[in-house]
Amino acid sequence: MNITRRDVLKAGAAATALTMVPAISTQAMPKKGGRLRLGLDGANTSDSWDSRTHSDIFMILSGHGTVFDCLTRVTSEGQLVGELASDWSSDDAKTWVFNLRKGATFHNGKSFGADDVIESMQLHVAEGAKSAAQPIVANVSEMKKMNEHQVMFTLEKANADFPYLMSDYHICIFPAGQIPEAMANGIGTGLYQVESFDPGVRLVTSRYANHYKGDEYGHFDEVEVIAINDSAARMNALMTGQVDAVNRVDFNTEPLLRANPNIDIFEAVGNQHYTFAMLSQTSPFDDLNVRQALKYGINRQEMVDKILQGHGQVGNDHPIGPGNQYHYSDLKQTEYDPERAKSLLAKSGLSELNVDISVSEAGFPGATNAGQLYQASAKAGGINLNVVQEPSDGYWSNVWLKKPFVAVYWSGRATEDWMFSTAYEAGVPWNDSQWDHPRFQELLYAGRVELDSDKRRQIYHEMQMILNVEGGVIVPMFASYVGASSSKLASTGAIGKSWMMDNARMAENWWFA
Amino acid sequence: MSLAVISGLKAVALIILNRLALGVVTLFAVSVLIFAAVNILPGDFAQAILGQGATEEAVEAIREDLGLNKNAIVRYADWLGGILKGDFGVSFAQANFSSFAGEDASKGGIGSVAAQLEPRFKNTLFLAGVAAIIAVPLSLVLGIMAALYRNSVFDRFVNISTLTSISSPEFFLAYVLILFLSVLNPLLPSLSNIYVEMTFADRLHKTLLPALTLTLVVMAHMMRMTRAAIINLLASPYIEMARLKGIKPARVIVFHALPNALAPIINVIALNLAYLVTGVVVVEVVFVYPGIGQLFVDSVKIRDIPVVQACCLVFAAAYILLNLTADIFSILSNPRLRHPK
Numbered sequence: 001m002n003i004t005r006r007d008v009l010k011a012g013a014a015a016t017a018l019t020m021v022p023a024i025s026t027q028a029m030p031k032k033g034g035r036l037r038l039g040l041d042g043a044n045t046s047d048s049w050d051s052r053t054h055s056d057i058f059m060i061l062s063g064h065g066t067v068f069d070c071l072t073r074v075t076s077e078g079q080l081v082g083e084l085a086s087d088w089s090s091d092d093a094k095t096w097v098f099n100l101r102k103g104a105t106f107h108n109g110k111s112f113g114a115d116d117v118i119e120s121m122q123l124h125v126a127e128g129a130k131s132a133a134q135p136i137v138a139n140v141s142e143m144k145k146m147n148e149h150q151v152m153f154t155l156e157k158a159n160a161d162f163p164y165l166m167s168d169y170h171i172c173i174f175p176a177g178q179i180p181e182a183m184a185n186g187i188g189t190g191l192y193q194v195e196s197f198d199p200g201v202r203l204v205t206s207r208y209a210n211h212y213k214g215d216e217y218g219h220f221d222e223v224e225v226i227a228i229n230d231s232a233a234r235m236n237a238l239m240t241g242q243v244d245a246v247n248r249v250d251f252n253t254e255p256l257l258r259a260n261p262n263i264d265i266f267e268a269v270g271n272q273h274y275t276f277a278m279l280s281q282t283s284p285f286d287d288l289n290v291r292q293a294l295k296y297g298i299n300r301q302e303m304v305d306k307i308l309q310g311h312g313q314v315g316n317d318h319p320i321g322p323g324n325q326y327h328y329s330d331l332k333q334t335e336y337d338p339e340r341a342k343s344l345l346a347k348s349g350l351s352e353l354n355v356d357i358s359v360s361e362a363g364f365p366g367a368t369n370a371g372q373l374y375q376a377s378a379k380a381g382g383i384n385l386n387v388v389q390e391p392s393d394g395y396w397s398n399v400w401l402k403k404p405f406v407a408v409y410w411s412g413r414a415t416e417d418w419m420f421s422t423a424y425e426a427g428v429p430w431n432d433s434q435w436d437h438p439r440f441q442e443l444l445y446a447g448r449v450e451l452d453s454d455k456r457r458q459i460y461h462e463m464q465m466i467l468n469v470e471g472g473v474i475v476p477m478f479a480s481y482v483g484a485s486s487s488k489l490a491s492t493g494a495i496g497k498s499w500m501m502d503n504a505r506m507a508e509n510w511w512f513a
Numbered sequence: 514m515s516l517a518v519i520s521g522l523k524a525v526a527l528i529i530l531n532r533l534a535l536g537v538v539t540l541f542a543v544s545v546l547i548f549a550a551v552n553i554l555p556g557d558f559a560q561a562i563l564g565q566g567a568t569e570e571a572v573e574a575i576r577e578d579l580g581l582n583k584n585a586i587v588r589y590a591d592w593l594g595g596i597l598k599g600d601f602g603v604s605f606a607q608a609n610f611s612s613f614a615g616e617d618a619s620k621g622g623i624g625s626v627a628a629q630l631e632p633r634f635k636n637t638l639f640l641a642g643v644a645a646i647i648a649v650p651l652s653l654v655l656g657i658m659a660a661l662y663r664n665s666v667f668d669r670f671v672n673i674s675t676l677t678s679i680s681s682p683e684f685f686l687a688y689v690l691i692l693f694l695s696v697l698n699p700l701l702p703s704l705s706n707i708y709v710e711m712t713f714a715d716r717l718h719k720t721l722l723p724a725l726t727l728t729l730v731v732m733a734h735m736m737r738m739t740r741a742a743i744i745n746l747l748a749s750p751y752i753e754m755a756r757l758k759g760i761k762p763a764r765v766i767v768f769h770a771l772p773n774a775l776a777p778i779i780n781v782i783a784l785n786l787a788y789l790v791t792g793v794v795v796v797e798v799v800f801v802y803p804g805i806g807q808l809f810v811d812s813v814k815i816r817d818i819p820v821v822q823a824c825c826l827v828f829a830a831a832y833i834l835l836n837l838t839a840d841i842f843s844i845l846s847n848p849r850l851r852h853p854k
Contacts (some may be wrong), residue, residue: 045629045808046606114556198708200811225705226801229811232688233704233801240695242704386577393556397572 010355027047029510030490032215035222038506039234043227045200049186051172052123057247057500060169062203062225064505067107068172068188069296071098071117072163075415075496076502076509078323080164084112084173084189091157093449098166105147106175106182107193114142114145115176124171133170136418158449161415168414176244191218191508195245196474201377202226205507211245219511233467238263238484245485245510248502251309256482264487267480269313270497271321271412271419274479276357278372279404280472284355288470289348295334295474296341297378303476306373307366311482315475318467320497322478326460341381350384352375355405356370362395363407370476371407403467408432414498416460424467433472440466465470488512525844529837536833543829544596544822548589551818557581558605561815579605592822601626602819604812626823630805634827636707637797637804641789642719642728648789649782652732656739656778661766663744667729675733683792687799688725694722705800723800731785738781744773776843783839791828791834 043054051063064070073083083090085098091171104112124131124237125140142154155162165171173189174182180189186194191213192205203225207218226243228234231250235257237243249257253266257263278285278294286292300314315335320327346352360370371387378385390399390406398404421428425444426436440463447459467473483499490513496503502510559575576582580591595602604626655675659668678686695703701722711719743766746752755769756762794806801807805824812820 025646044606044811046604196710198803201708202706226704227803228704228706230801232799233799236706237692237801240691240703241698242702391555394560397560416673493765 002009012345014055022296027414030219031270031513032068032219033221034512035224035332036220036245036510036512037224037226037491038207038242038501039226039237040501041226041227041229041231041234041248043200045228046082049183049188049197051170052133054169055132058225058227059480060499061504061506063502064169065171065501066192066203066223066225066507067194068174069104069187069192070168070171070173071192073163073505074167074496074498075495076492076505078325080167080499083167085115085163085166088163090162090436090451090497093160093451094155096153096162097146098151098153098163101212102149104189105207105210106189107187108178109457110175112173112175112189113148113494114151116388117151118143118145119179120173120174121171123174131170133168135422136165136168152298156249160418160447160449160451161417163355164415165418168198169499192220193222195222200227207214220507223507234237236488241486244489245483245501247481247483249482250429251311251482254309254311254482254484260317263484263485264489264501265482265484266491266495267311267482268323268495268497268502269321269478269480270323270499271410271414272479272481273315273410273411273412273475274323274367274370274477275315275319275407276474276476277408278472278474279432279434281434281436282404284353285404287348287470289344290350290353290389291470291472293341293353293381293383294378296344296349297381297383298374298474298476299336299377299408300334300476301336302373302377303370307370308477308479311480313478313480315477316468317473317475318464319410319412319423319470319473319475320416320460321463321497323412324414324416324417324419326457328461328464331461331464334468336377338377338381339403341378345382352384354384356386356388356403358399358403358406360390360392360395360399360407363390363400364393364409364479367407374476381460401430405434416446416463420444420463423451424471435472437466437470441512470511485510514703518752525841527843529841532833532837532840536830536837539833540826540829543825544593545589548585548592548818549696549815549820551816552585555818558816558818567749568728572713579608579800592819596826601630601823602706604629604817604820605817606820626819629808630827631802631818632709633805633808636792636802638792639707639716640720640727640793640797640802640804641786643717643724644731644789645786647724647733648728648785649735650729652735653778656736657743657766657771659736659740660743660747661762663740663801671736672783675736676762679733683726683730683795684799685795686729687723690722690726690729695723703800705802707803720802723793723796723802725762726800727789730786730792731788735781735785736776737785739774739778742777743770746773772846779842779846782841783835783842787832787835790831 040058040061043058047059049063051068053061054060069083071083073081075081082101084101084104086101088098090096100112100114100117106112121137121140123145124133124137125143139155139157139159140153141156144152153162153239162332175187178187186197191208191211193208195204195206197203205223207221211218226244228237233244235250235253238246238257239260251274254265255484258265278291280286280291295317304312304314314333316331356373357374359367361367361404368389371385375385375387400408401422410423413422421434421444423430424435424440425431427443433477442458443463446464447456450456450459483501489510491502491510496505531773558579559581561571580588592602602625654669659671662668691703694701702719703722705719707719708718747770752765752769755765793804794804794810795802797806797811805827809824810822814825
């Protein structure tokens with residue numbers, strides 16, 4: 001392992017943390033009360049409580065993170081725990097029995113039970129239903145109410161990750177028989193109930209008394225979520241104390257925020273990653289030596305330092321990030337090595353390589369600069385990259401999946417299988433590297449049905465290795481979720497990696513110190 | 514009432530009708546222009562809303578749902594037909610979500626453009642109103658004083674400072690005000706997210722900073738026109754007469770010069786009021802003020818044509834009506850019409 005400046009800093013931070021253990025343990029007693037004011041972007045005037053349409057942080061945090069609950073939940077530490085389900089089991093990864101929590105109630109007083117789960121799932125499963133969660137739940141062939149507090153799901157094809165998928169923010173649980181009303185007014189089982197909601201402007205909620213999660217979560221009396229789509233205005237609002245926390249910190253103003261003693265920056269490297277995808281069945285990318293030469297021609301650390309301003313982590317040419325369960329952190333890192341790139345090209349009888357690389361800010365923020373950095377570093381390896389600036393409008397329809405070598409943004413997926421089957425399974429529509437590898441495919445199917453965690457780890461590690469060595473996608477960096485909060489706010493210290501703002505659950509996990 | 518006044522009023526009524534008819538034609542031309550412009554922009558709603566998910570099938574499905582793959586002229590005619598019946602249509606974003614959820618968006622309710630526009634427009638009018646209440650009297654007083662003490666240090670100072678503020682971009686003025694009144698001296702909030710349940714005092718407090726920004730933007734124009742119009746008259750014989758009678762300079766200006774200078778001043782005020790309604794886009798975005806300007810920016814971003822069109826119509830109508838008002842007032846302020854022989 002080579003030690004970078006970043007590692008040293010991290011080690012230093014860990015050491016200070018150790019000496020601060022008593023301080024942290026006194027802090028671990030959360031205080032109750034106060035009104036949390038969050039300034040978030042991603043708000044629209046067409047926002048609603050229909051969780052099938054949720055796609056950006058404002059409604060994701062307001063929905064499954066505040067007002068509604070799902071069956072399962074991913075903790076800030078990355079573990080899957082029950083939310084409205086207390087536990088679950090399956091023998092074959094095909095039939096799943098979920099035991100539901102007793103004593104949970106909706107904000108209108110209706111008690112929660114099996115019918116609510118089945119009817120809420122119907123929103124996504126039913127014939128003709130259009131839901132963003134459709135790819136996740138399309139596999140459910142039968143739902144059965146065993147008793148008031150138990151449901152059984154039968155899947156068409158086995159899927160060991162099914163409980164994990166139930167934590168998806170689209171699959172909120174609504175009260176059976178009152179779904180249109182619940183969607184209109186925001187009636188869920190979450191820690192906070194809606195006081196007022198003005199789509200695209202703000203949401204005000206208050207703590208729901210006697211919530212089944214008890215005193216352990218939801219420490220604020222009230223939570224106000226304010227829509228601030230403009231980045232400068234959002235940072236200003238935090239600086240002037242009009243909100244207590246903001247999301248998506250602008251990297252250019254981040255040093256100013258950091259210099260302010262009343263503001264803390266919190267970040268987590270999750271599964272969000274930026275890639276350069278090659279069509280691996282199109283010349284010259286069908287040549288493994290060419291793909292590998294391109295992988296050795298990119299300086300990943302430079303990308304993290306200059307494109308992400310240090311807010312991220314180098315990638316290793318596979319899409320599984322630190323937020324995933326089976327992330328292969330010990331996999332040998334592919335380093336920048338222009339000599340090696342040259343010799344790989346020579347193996348294919350090439351003295352140099354001339355290829356176009358298509359970039360656009362729509363691909364990922366900073367993609368144009370990243371393309372130029374790549375061009376400069378690759379030159380030493382005998383690779384002449386011609387950086388083609390594509391228009392942002394229509395990038396995903398006209399450039400992505402069409403041009404042979406393009407910049408792409410991925411928010412990542414909660415599970416390995418979901419990520420791989422979205423973009424690396426042979427023949428799926430978003431397979432942006434034309435990836436078709438027999439062993440990889442075999443492992444993908446094996447991992448999907450395997451319930452034993454150790455065996456799954458082996459399977460997914462091997463898949464990450466295959467992509468690292470042979471794959472058609474260069475993953476130079478994983479970008480952090482960077483947020484900022486008033487120093488009056490406190491948390492357990494663990495920041496969720498699945499989604500920004502502590503898995504979009506700040507209202508649940510944080511408190512005023 | 515004498516005959517001349519009646520015929521004068523008749524002439525005014527005729528002008529109003531004439532202008533209104535012209536206004537309708539202008540609105541029609543504006544709507545054609547906007548529709549064409551939004552259609553020329555690369556990308557459409559389907560591509561903008563889908564982002565990375567914009568595969569050919571997905572784009573086609575949305576276009577099919579929203580009727581985007583119909584001929585542009587047919588789409589325009591459909592939209593125009595709706596407007597003539599007072600129906601501004603349904604925003605694409607809402608129509609798309611509704612088809613997503615398998616419901617009928619055309620049932621109106623929260624999704625209709627009119628319903629989206631109404632609260633936003635009220636907010637914008639409130640902001641424009643607050644700004645006008647500050648800016649109009651302030652610039653009139655400053656203009657009169659500058660005329661009174663013309664070429665003095667005071668005159669120079671007022672001129673230079675208002676010219677500086679009108680020459681700076683709005684977002685810059687906004688940030689300067691935020692810096693001084695919100696960051697360094699926390700007097701006013703930099704976030705103007707007003708909402709329905711707010712008390713009037715709170716609302717005013719939150720609106721003050723954007724209103725002050727707008728005041729700085731429109732003041733120079735009105736102030737300088739007041740000053741110039743008055744100074745222009747100061748050379749006239751009747752002013753000289755008044756001065757010879759020994760009337761104080763302040764009285765000469767306010768009671769003798771100002772009434773005759775009103776026509777051009779009212780014209781400029783009306784133009785600036787129109788600007789307050791239509792030019793607030795940048796200011797609203799900087800202060801996160803939930804007005805029509807922000808709605809407009811968001812809708813252009815996702816190519817939501819029905820909302821963009823409706824916003825433009827509102828902007829154009831505001832301009833036309835305020836201009837008309839300016840003309841009427843300047844005719845009415847004409848002493849020859851008010852005091853016929």
